[in-house]
Amino acid sequence: QRQLSIAVVGLQNSGKTTFTNLLAGKEFAVDTIPTLGINVKNVKLPNRTNLTIYDLAGQTRFQKLWERCFQQADLLVFMIDISDLTTWEQAKNKLHDVIIATNLEHVPILILGNKKDLLPKFPADPLNAKADSSSQQATFASVENSTRKQTWKYVSPLLHNYEYEDIPKYDLCIENQHVLSKVEILSKELGIDLKQGLLHLPHNSKVKLNRDIALFCVSCKDGTLIETVMDWILEL
């Protein structure tokens, strides 16, 4: 039996409990109750893995509880609601705080841009179609001597043309919000260079990421890429 502990953090209403429920094999639910404090779930997976999921409350008053779970966690999941621009800056800053606070521990971090289903689709353009399908997921393994080389299989379709500096940067507004459903653009907007393993902070400062990091644009509602994310977790 293998034991894997996962701490799920992110702002309120981003979909943490929803994602936790999907991991536990439950259906998507529109009506959820905001989590108070910590909700711990144990899930037995068929391949002899026991998951312990710390589904944390996103409300500001509970965020100080997050740190307590970081020590126990083999994986941090950071949920972002990419459909909500009113909380975007706050979510990004919070993500940066969490990355910096945990960077020395080498704990892998999985960033999920959730609620992709609520973003407008890219204009139908046959030239874009191919690019779209190849840019669904991105994983970066940055810890040296990592035994988890297989995570690179998620990187390869993207890395062929992933160059952080070449990715356009947007002034996000409702008209162009759909760009966040492209994982490489999401990485740029979050300041995360998946290839070099760098976190870009304001005022040109950079932090080397000492950990495995993965980024996916998902929809817990439609189930988009949820299985891929689960596979990725099981490879840890």
Ligand SMILES: Nc1nc2c(ncn2[C@@H]2O[C@H](COP(=O)(O)OP(=O)(O)OP(=O)(O)O)[C@@H](O)[C@H]2O)c(=O)[nH]1
């Ligand atoms: N459209 C859409 N709605 C989603 C998705 N994921 C979650 N939701 C909805 O978002 C709302 C909040 O979901 P929760 O999972 O409770 O959010 P949370 O992050 O646990 O919130 P706190 O516990 O308060 O921190 C619910 O109404 C969910 O149904 C998604 O992928 N698409």
Ligand SMILES: [Mg+2]
């Ligand atoms: Mg919750």
